[in-house]
Amino acid sequence: MPDENNNTNTKAVFLIGFMGSGKTTWGRKLANQTGRAFIDLDETIVSETGVAITDYFAQHGECAFRELESRILKNLPLDRPTIVSTGGGAPCYFDNMAWMNKTGITIYFYLPAKALWDRLMQTDVSTRPALNGLSGEALLAFIETKLAERDPYYRQAGHVVNQLSLKLEELVKLAN
Numbered sequence: 001m002p003d004e005n006n007n008t009n010t011k012a013v014f015l016i017g018f019m020g021s022g023k024t025t026w027g028r029k030l031a032n033q034t035g036r037a038f039i040d041l042d043e044t045i046v047s048e049t050g051v052a053i054t055d056y057f058a059q060h061g062e063c064a065f066r067e068l069e070s071r072i073l074k075n076l077p078l079d080r081p082t083i084v085s086t087g088g089g090a091p092c093y094f095d096n097m098a099w100m101n102k103t104g105i106t107i108y109f110y111l112p113a114k115a116l117w118d119r120l121m122q123t124d125v126s127t128r129p130a131l132n133g134l135s136g137e138a139l140l141a142f143i144e145t146k147l148a149e150r151d152p153y154y155r156q157a158g159h160v161v162n163q164l165s166l167k168l169e170e171l172v173k174l175a176n
């Protein structure tokens, strides 16, 4: 379906938030709904490096990953209307958050730590190296600490939405 609002639809939309907040799932839905292109930053990193993110962390370390992530973010092909689902840590390194705010519309998917934990416990946590292989109560404590650390970066977004009550129509309006 073509985008209904032609005057602002050249701007990229960056979805940001903690791991498991639904950036990839909702990014795809938003792109389908608005007829825009969809890019998942994590998937782009995997296709450009040819290795899974867990393996990249293991082989090169987190610092190298953050530099690569920032470089790939700033070189995404954004010449047409695009929805970008970012990685959970991307807004918290270098000037990535300022760059996204300057380049497009930024939307933070807020979820409380407990809700993130419930979701992440249903997924394969081994594919998320930033979780350090934790599970159960230790994972919940880690998410609480990490979210508190990252929340000030995420809140620099132009829009903050409570992902638990988010409706697709609301997201479409914010993206215009």
Ligand SMILES: Nc1ncnc2c1ncn2[C@@H]1O[C@H](COP(=O)(O)OP(=O)(O)OP(=O)(O)O)[C@@H](O)[C@H]1O
Residues within 6 Å of the ligand: 017, 018, 019, 020, 021, 022, 023, 024, 025, 026, 042, 085, 086, 087, 088, 119, 120, 122, 123, 128
């Ligand atoms: N509204 C929702 N209600 C319940 N579960 C959801 C919802 N949105 C996404 N999920 C589930 O939560 C998990 C994480 O979602 P998703 O992979 O989209 O998050 P993400 O923000 O892209 O995470 P990451 O930063 O790790 O890439 C998935 O298993 C997905 O099916």
Ligand SMILES: O=C(O)C1=C[C@@H](O)[C@@H](O)[C@H](O)C1
Residues within 6 Å of the ligand: 018, 019, 042, 053, 086, 087, 088, 089, 090, 127, 128, 129, 130
């Ligand atoms: O929150 C994080 O630090 C990460 C989230 C994922 O999206 C990936 O970008 C990677 O696993 C790191």
Ligand SMILES: [Mg+2]
Residues within 6 Å of the ligand: 023, 024, 025, 040, 042, 085, 086
């Ligand atoms: Mg994702």
